[in-house]
Amino acid sequence: MTQPPDALDLAAAIKAGSLSAVTVLEATLADIARNPALNCFTAVTAARARSQAQAIDSAIAAGENPGPLAGVPFAVKNLFDIEGITTVAGAKLNQGNPPAVQDATVVARLKQAGAVLVGALNMDEYAYGFVTINAHFGTTPNPHDPTRMAGGSSGGSASAIAAGLVPFTLGSDTNGSIRVPASLCGVYGLKPTYGRLSRAGAFLFSSSLDHVGPLARSLPDLATLYDIMQGPDPTDPVCTQRPPELVATSLTQGIEGLRIAQLGGHFERGMEPLVRDILTEVLQTLSVSEVVEFPETHRARAAAYIITACEGSQLHLDRLRQSPMEFDPATRDRFLAGSMVPAAWYVQAQRLRRWYRDRVRDIFQHYDVLITPTTPCVAPPLDQTTLEIDGERYPLRPHLGFYTQPLSFIGLPVLSVPIHRPSQLPVGIQLIAAPYQEAKLFRVAAWLEGKGMVRR
Secondary structure, rough: OOOOOOHHHHHHHHHHHOOHHHHHHHHHHHHHHHHOOOOOOOOOOOOHHHHHHHHHHHHHHHHHOOOOOOEEEEEEEEOEEEEEEOOOOOOOOHHHOOOEEOOHHHHHHHOOOOEEEEEEOOOHHHHOOOEEEEEOOOEEEEEOOEEEEEOOOOOHHHHHHHHHOOOOEEEOOOOOOOHHHHHHHEEEEEEEEOOOOOOOOOOOOOOOOOOOEEEEEOHHHHHHHHHOOOOOOOOOOOOOOOOOOOOOHHHHHOOOOOOEEEEEEHHHHOOOOOHHHHHHHHHOOOOOOOOOOOOOHHHHHHHHHHHHHHHHHHHHHHHHHHHHHHOHHHHHHHHHHHHHOOHHHHHHHHHHHHHHHHHHHHHHOOOOOEEEEEOOOOOOEOOOEEEEEEEEEEEEHHHHOOOHHHHOOOOOOOEEEEEEOOOOOOOEEEEEEOOOOOOHHHHHHHHHHHOOEEOO
């Protein structure tokens, strides 16, 4: 796998004139074409990208500043609207829909900052999965070992970065769909606070759970992307009206004064020995000795399943009635099951959600950042179907989100950090904070990177 320059370094070189945006773009398109087996892309927007790259080079020649991401190529999960491209959301049923008439808000903000969109990325159908094994668009394997899973549902987003095709991408996270593939592919992945980034122009899966966020190889890149995409959006009623709270400056602030603890209980169950070893090393590096536990996490995860199934199935009910055989069978069966969940279960799940959120926020009165693994294992083989947790076998696909789902459930900001150990598959570590405290996550991640622990 190649390792291209980080996005900010690439933009600086383009603005300085040592590289042109067109040259960078053509090299990127060539790399994508040379790697069809990775199956990261479902659409390549070459004509649009060439037009934008030429405009950036012209602006620089005229003495203008085309933005902090000038000429940097990127790609987005194929549930984001791209002007002129049909938004398929990993589904065969959507292929006949008309093209999007404008970019999703976060895509438009990155374009305004000078980034050059090169395509749409593979995902699980309708974002319902953790593996990016898609019956219609094929499997996206892990670039570190193509016999293993990239994770999902933003598997194309993580794989494209890990393979060196682009320095950053966008994904979505309902129950862990940014963090799981980020962990398995060894890249950074940020699930911001619920509602912090606009979802306008993104094909939703579960309205009360869906987040959008960036994935990147570099922490400074990730911070810059997050800062660029923040801000109220009148076209998204969920998007917070709070002004942006920039995090890029936090990377040099260190961790002095931060109260950090390990998240135990549910989050200590089931992890492979390598994952446990990496977690121990991270905790030792940060001098963390305290362990705290969220109450009733197993019930919270069950409630998250119910809400996901109910909201997802209601969104797709007409499609299920009219064209059930056009779905990926695994997705169809989960949606059908969700359509039969009693309303009383959904109401009770929402009640538990409020209770759990309040208990967790009480804990954040005493701690700033909590730490847990992102996934209980490294990337599993593509044909693996079960996962062992405390001596019992469970279905693999839903349980890759064993540690991520209870955090999405209440909208907490979480950053998955790729930890480095030579000759081993990547391991992701989650950093968790109270709502709107993303800057604290970046401070801890920068500290870990400075100690040489981050996979690069």
